[in-house]
Amino acid sequence: MGEAVVADFVGRFHTADMKRTEPVTGRVLLSRKRLVLAHDGGKTTIPLSSVSDINVGTVPAKLSEFFSDTITLAYSIDDGRNVAVIESGGDNVGRFKTVLFKTLLGGHKVKVKHPAKVGGRVTDASTKTAKLKLSKGSLRIVTRDGSVTIDLSTVTNFRRGQYDIAGKKRPTIEVTHMHNGTAKTTFISLPNNRKLNLLGRYLQLEYKDVMEEIAEIEISPEQTEVLVSLYSAGGQAKLGEIVTGDVATVQLVLETLRKNALISENGSALSLTAKGRVVVTEQIEDVNM
Template structure:
C-alpha cells in the first residue's frame, strides 16, 4: 500500500469470502482504501465505494460472533457488500472516528448557517464550505469565516429536501445549541453517498448524547432552574430569577452538578454541553 496508513490494528472481521467464525487479522486503513487481511482471506475496499457506516450494529449473520462493531456498506460494480470490524473498545472507537474523517474531510459542501435562530428564519445565504471533522465536532471553512458545531449540543437531525441555491436536493438539517440559542444548520453535498455519511456521523454523536441523557432523571423544578440559568445569561444571579430559597437552590444545583448538567466556574454556575441539550429539548417541547 503506497499511500500513508492512518489506522492499523488487529481485530476480528467479517467480509466477502468469510465462512463461519470470523478470522483474526489486520485492519489497515489508508486515505484511499480499507484492507481486511487474515491467513486465508483478504478484502480490499476502496473508500470511494463506501456508502454507509454504522457503529454498534451487527450484521444478522454475525450476531453470534460480534458484540460492538463497525459495519461498512460498499459497492463492487452493481453488488452491495457488507464488512464488519471488531476490536478492543479503544481501537474500535478511534477507528470509527478516523474512518469518518478519511471519508469526509475536505468535502466541499453548500452550507446555510444559521438557517434558523430559535423559531425565526434568517436571511442567511448558502455558502460553499470545506468540511473538517473531528471527534464530536464539525468545522465548516467559509469565505465569511469558519464555524464549528459541537455535536454534543445537537437536539435534532433529519434529512430533507432543501433549495440551497442549486434547486431542491437532499440536505442534512440539524438543530443545535449555539451561544445559548437553538440554531439550525443546513448542509448539502453533491454526492448522495457523502450526504448519507455526514448524516450518519451527526446521528451517531447525537445518539451518544441521547444515551447519556437516558439515565438522567429531572423533575419539573430542576428543569425550571435549568431554563432560568439558560435565560439569565452572564452576570445575572440565579437566585434573583427563580423563586427558591438560597439553601434549597444550592442543594438543587449540587445535584445537577453530580448529574453532569451544570458546572461551577469562576464566573458562576453554567450549563454543560449536556445541560444545553436538556434545555434545548425543553424549549423545543414548549414551542411545538
C-alpha cells in the same frame, strides 16, 4: 496498497465474500481510497466510494455470537450490497471510527448556510462554498472568509432532507447546536445522498453518546421546572425570573443541575447547556410549555 495508509491495526473481521461463517484475525488497512482487510486466506478490498453506511456496536444477527465491540460498514460493489464487521481491542474501534469518517468526508466541498437560524429565527445568511474538516468531537466548516467549528457535544438536534440551497433542491442536513447559550442552526448541503447519509450517521453516533449519558440522569419535578422555565425563556434568564421558593431548596436543585451539566452560569444569568436542552426536548415533551 500503493498509497499512504492512514490506519493500520490488527483486528477480527468478517465480510460477505468469505467462504466461512466465523470471523478471521488479520490486518485492517485504510488509505484515502480504500479499506483492505487482509488475512492468511486472502483479502477483501472495499473502495471508499462504495461505502454507504457505518454503524458502531450493531452486528448482523447471524454474526452476533462472534463479536462485541465492533464497527460495521455497508458497501455496494457490482450492484450487490455487502456488509463488513470489524472488531478490535482497546480503543481501536473508536479511533478507527473517527479516522474513517474523516477520510470519507473530510475535505469535500459542500454548500453551507450559517447561521441559517438563531434561536429559531430565520436569518438572511448567504450560502457559501466550504470544505468539511472532521476531528474527534468536532465538525469544522472552512470557507474563504474563515471557519466555523461545531462542537458535536453541543448538538441538540439534526435532520436530513431536500432543502432549497442556492436556488436548487439539494441533499441537506440541518444541524442545531448551542453556542454561548444560544441555539444556532447550520444548513450543510452535500454533493449526493450517499455523503448526506454518512454525515448524518456520524452526527447520529455522536448524538447517541449524549443520549446515553442523559438516560442515566434522574430528574426531579423541581429540576424539570427550572429546565422548562429556562427553555421557555429562550435558554437563558436570571435566577429570580424563573425560580421562586425556599433559597436552600433552590440552591440544592441548581447544584444538582450544574453537577449533571444541564445548566451553566454566566454572571447572574442561568443558561441551558446543550445537554439540558436535549433533556427538555427529548425527555419531557409531555410538559406543557
